[in-house]
Amino acid sequence: MGKRILVVGVDGGVGSALAARLRAQGMQVTGTSRRRPVADTAGACIPLDLASDLSGWTPPGTIDIAYLCAAMTGLAGCRDDPQTADRINRHNTLLLARRLADAGAFVVFLSTSLVLDGLAPRAAADAPRKPACDYGRQKALAEDGIAALGASAATLRLTKVIRSGMPVLGNWPADLAAGRTIHPFDDLRMAPIRVDHAVEALVAVGHGSEGGLFQVSATHDITYADAAFHIAERLGVPRDRVSPCRSDEAGVILIANPRHTSLDATRLEQTYGIAAPSPFDALDALAPP
Numbered sequence: 001m002g003k004r005i006l007v008v009g010v011d012g013g014v015g016s017a018l019a020a021r022l023r024a025q026g027m028q029v030t031g032t033s034r035r036r037p038v039a040d041t042a043g044a045c046i047p048l049d050l051a052s053d054l055s056g057w058t059p060p061g062t063i064d065i066a067y068l069c070a071a072m073t074g075l076a077g078c079r080d081d082p083q084t085a086d087r088i089n090r091h092n093t094l095l096l097a098r099r100l101a102d103a104g105a106f107v108v109f110l111s112t113s114l115v116l117d118g119l120a121p122r123a124a125a126d127a128p129r130k131p132a133c134d135y136g137r138q139k140a141l142a143e144d145g146i147a148a149l150g151a152s153a154a155t156l157r158l159t160k161v162i163r164s165g166m167p168v169l170g171n172w173p174a175d176l177a178a179g180r181t182i183h184p185f186d187d188l189r190m191a192p193i194r195v196d197h198a199v200e201a202l203v204a205v206g207h208g209s210e211g212g213l214f215q216v217s218a219t220h221d222i223t224y225a226d227a228a229f230h231i232a233e234r235l236g237v238p239r240d241r242v243s244p245c246r247s248d249e250a251g252v253i254l255i256a257n258p259r260h261t262s263l264d265a266t267r268l269e270q271t272y273g274i275a276a277p278s279p280f281d282a283l284d285a286l287a288p289p
């Protein structure tokens with residue numbers, strides 16, 4: 001019989017891809033959704049709103065592996081309503097983690113490179129956390145709570161996850177192909193990974209059941225402008241359709257703008273053979289040949 005898996009936040013970009021992969025592998029996946037009616041028609045799904053009072057929450061039956069993928073992920077939302085964001089991203093996330101671990105599940109929590117200050121590339125997993133935004137602070141506190149669960153839980157810290165249809169970058173291929181000029185920021189960096197790569201790492205960490213902190217990242221950072229030029233070249237459209245600008249020129253005040261976002265993924269490679277890919281690999285997924 002396949003493992004019994006809970007994906008908290010099955011409607012999200014990562015949670016939906018993870019649930020699809022696990023179901024394709026024959027696992028018994030239950031998702032959770034805050035949407036009404038519950039949206040996941042691909043399999044079992046239960047309602048769960050992490051902003052609500054979950055003090056009476058108990059796991060839905062026996063769970064072998066639980067992935068905590070739901071979060072308030074918008075940086076502006078976390079800054080503007082830190083109380084709600086803290087309830088979702090830290091308090092209730094940790095409540096679920098503890099109840100699931102107590103019931104015998106191995107818990108996998110998804111965190112972010114934004115728990116770090118970004119001063120150095122390929123940040124070590126044990127680098128001091130110095131988040132510069134509310135979202136990063138909430139995630140750092142949640143990491144502490146997950147670490148307190150010891151061998152029952154792992155944190156997977158992720159850099160920027162790329163998937164087709166995502167906001168901003170997801171529109172670039174169609175815009176470029178239609179002859180429109182795009183204006184990527186040349187002062188914003190990322191070490192992007194494909195959603196498939198993040199899912200591969202999550203599956204390995206969940207099934208491997210080794211607790212502690214894993215990091216998943218591209219080998220190095222690139223700017224959003226580098227990414228746009230790469231997509232234009234791949235699509236065979238003229239380079240001058242990419243017109244980079246600084247974020248402030250576009251009237252955008254970035255809530256967090258670390259100099260580096262790349263993470264040292266050595267433990268993931270040594271434990272599960274999943275090596276850090278080139279950052280351009282993720283962009284190729286947005287613009288297939």
Ligand SMILES: NC(=O)c1ccc[n+]([C@@H]2O[C@H](COP(=O)([O-])OP(=O)(O)OC[C@H]3O[C@@H](n4cnc5c(N)ncnc54)[C@H](OP(=O)(O)O)[C@@H]3O)[C@@H](O)[C@H]2O)c1
Pocket residue numbers: 009010011012013014015033034035048049050051052068069070071072073088110111112113157158159160161162
């Ligand atoms: N994507 C990245 O680049 C990235 C990078 C680093 C870390 N991460 C982390 O990876 C995880 C997954 O990210 P993602 O890209 O899949 O994010 P996402 O697409 O924004 O999905 C987040 C999910 O959380 C759900 N959610 C939000 N508030 C909720 C609430 N109060 N109760 C229940 N569910 C709620 C959302 O529900 P709705 O669909 O109904 O809105 C959504 O399905 C998050 O923990 C994120 O912090 C992501």
